[in-house]
Amino acid sequence: MFFNTIRMELLSQLINLICWYLRPLVKWFLRQTTRLCELQRICYGESSGAPRTIGVENSLIASRVPEIQKLLKSMDTKVNKKLSLEEVKAFLDSSCSQIMRIKEIKPDLHRQFVQSMTVCLRQIWGYKQLKLEVEKLRAESFDDGNLQHEMQLLELWTLLQPDRPLLTRVTKQWQDIGFQGEDPKTDFRGMGILGLQNLVYFAREFGSAAKHILSHSHHPRFGYLFIEFDKFWLECQPRDIMEFNRIRDLFENNIRSQLEDTRTFFKVNIEVDTV
Numbered sequence: 001m002f003f004n005t006i007r008m009e010l011l012s013q014l015i016n017l018i019c020w021y022l023r024p025l026v027k028w029f030l031r032q033t034t035r036l037c038e039l040q041r042i043c044y045g046e047s048s049g050a051p052r053t054i055g056v057e058n059s060l061i062a063s064r065v066p067e068i069q070k071l072l073k074s075m076d077t078k079v080n081k082k083l084s085l086e087e088v089k090a091f092l093d094s095s096c097s098q099i100m101r102i103k104e105i106k107p108d109l110h111r112q113f114v115q116s117m118t119v120c121l122r123q124i125w126g127y128k129q130l131k132l133e134v135e136k137l138r139a140e141s142f143d144d145g146n147l148q149h150e151m152q153l154l155e156l157w158t159l160l161q162p163d164r165p166l167l168t169r170v171t172k173q174w175q176d177i178g179f180q181g182e183d184p185k186t187d188f189r190g191m192g193i194l195g196l197q198n199l200v201y202f203a204r205e206f207g208s209a210a211k212h213i214l215s216h217s218h219h220p221r222f223g224y225l226f227i228e229f230d231k232f233w234l235e236c237q238p239r240d241i242m243e244f245n246r247i248r249d250l251f252e253n254n255i256r257s258q259l260e261d262t263r264t265f266f267k268v269n270i271e272v273d274t275v
């Protein structure tokens with residue numbers, strides 16, 4: 001099994017290397033036959049939304065033109081700054097103009113490309129900005145001296161246990177909603193305040209489902225789970241909690257396989273059964 005994995009990795013690297021060398025030739029051939037650059041073919045050929053934006057982003061990242069790489073680095077630098085909406089618009093419009101100049105695309109003849117490219121750049125910018133904001137929350141540790149953090153934690157208890165008052169701040173009662181010890185702040189080491197905010201949002205917006213899943217965690221055979229993973233876990237019929245890693249890996253592989261299709265999107269579709 002180990003050697004098969006190594007063999008597949010080497011084969012994948014070899015294929016990527018061959019593609020890297022053949023890419024310029026393929027791009028040149030397609031431009032000569034279609035009279036369109038790769039970005040134009042993506043903007044005209046891919047459906048709007050994720051397929052088009054991912055295609056544009058991958059094309060820009062794979063570009064060997066120094067000016068394109070410089071533009072991408074500039075975007076990464078500027079997205080870290082708190083720019084106004086006007087400044088963001090000006091930067092993205094300027095980036096679109098630079099790309100068209102580099103690719104020798106005439107804006108008067110390709111107005112649709114200008115609109116599509118601008119939308120893609122705006123989505124790429126928004127995605128990069130979202131990653132930064134999420135990572136900032138993840139890196140923020142839970143602080144019991146921060147009143148806002150404490151209020152969110154108490155809100156979580158109230159949402160999940162509305163009929164049971166919390167006797168003290170540090171108590172074994174927290175274990176009833178899935179925390180490991182008497183002080184839940186120790187459970188936010190990996191995900192920081194992001195983990196708490198996600199739990200509060202889930203319990204607030206999908207209260208019935210949250211309580212349903214919590215009830216599964218009280219079952220002697222099952223652990224703490226979330227919606228689709230909850231269903232998957234029960235379908236796998238684990239012997240005990242020690243099978244968590246194996247089932248989690250299977251679940252992750254399933255999700256990654258689905259996400260390989262850029263048309264995939266997930267939405268909450270909860271069916272709560274009586275436990």
